[in-house]
């Protein structure tokens with residue numbers, strides 16, 4: 614397991630902010646398919662009249678903070694936060710169209726700027742794996758939760774079960790060489806690895822659930838471009854147009870070779886870990 618480096622992660626996400634903002638709206642429906650089970654696990658409901666206070670960590674361009682705010686409505690409060698202010702640009706832009714928008718603030722999840730016990734639920738989608746001292750983050754998350762509150766995390770399962778990362782990563786490595794920048798994404802891919810840290814941080818009950826959806830993507834279409842820009846963009850910045858075109862042609866060919874009756878099956882493997 615490769616422990617991420619704080620400066621490298623800050624640089625990666627600062628460089629990725631524009632791509633995440635650009636793709637946030639086109640990817641919103643797909644994102645919501647993962648947001649729903651995460652919010653369910655955290656106990657964030659659309660129950661009218663229930664006052665819920667939710668903290669979303671590592672919100673990036675607003676997932677799942679925006680979905681949480683729609684559930685909680687005007688009676689509650691959703692705070693979205695992220696280490697990198699630039700990553701929140703998309704979230705703030707998207708929130709301006711919402712009736713009951715979340716509030717956003719820059720915050721490192723290892724030192725949250727909130728009082729003890731003020732949130733009913735904490736969510737974090739694909740963020741905790743990038744924190745070098747994840748144990749410190751989990752202890753601070755527990756501190757800001759009220760007694761009986763829940764924290765729910767979504768992390769990636771193994772690389773082999775995540776077709777977009779595996780196939781695009783193989784082509785990027787063939788063109789640009791191997792590097793370790795994808796490794797932090799899969800830091801908690803082993804079953805029980807984050808759950809063990811959560812127990813160590815003082816969560817009383819920890820449960821995990823694996824989801825393995827298979828998306829049927831349209832063959833011959835660049836359905837992979839969002840993942841290329843968002844997750845590999847930091848490696849592609851120096852490529853000239855011809856080199857980028859050659860890379861994209863190889864990615865397209867790799868997915869087209871998997872087409873079956875006009876669709877490409879794209880498997881994903883995510884895990885939800887919830888602590889009480």
Ligand SMILES: C[S@@+](CC[C@H](N)C(=O)[O-])C[C@H]1O[C@@H](n2cnc3c(N)ncnc32)[C@H](O)[C@@H]1O
Pocket residue numbers: 622626670671672673674675676677694695696697700720721722723737738739740743744745
């Ligand atoms: C893969 S993105 C996830 C964004 C969003 N939750 C989503 O699922 O679309 C990871 C995010 O984690 C944030 N992040 C990394 N380290 C962090 C830390 N120590 N505290 C808070 N956020 C952090 C990054 O800035 C980035 O926005």
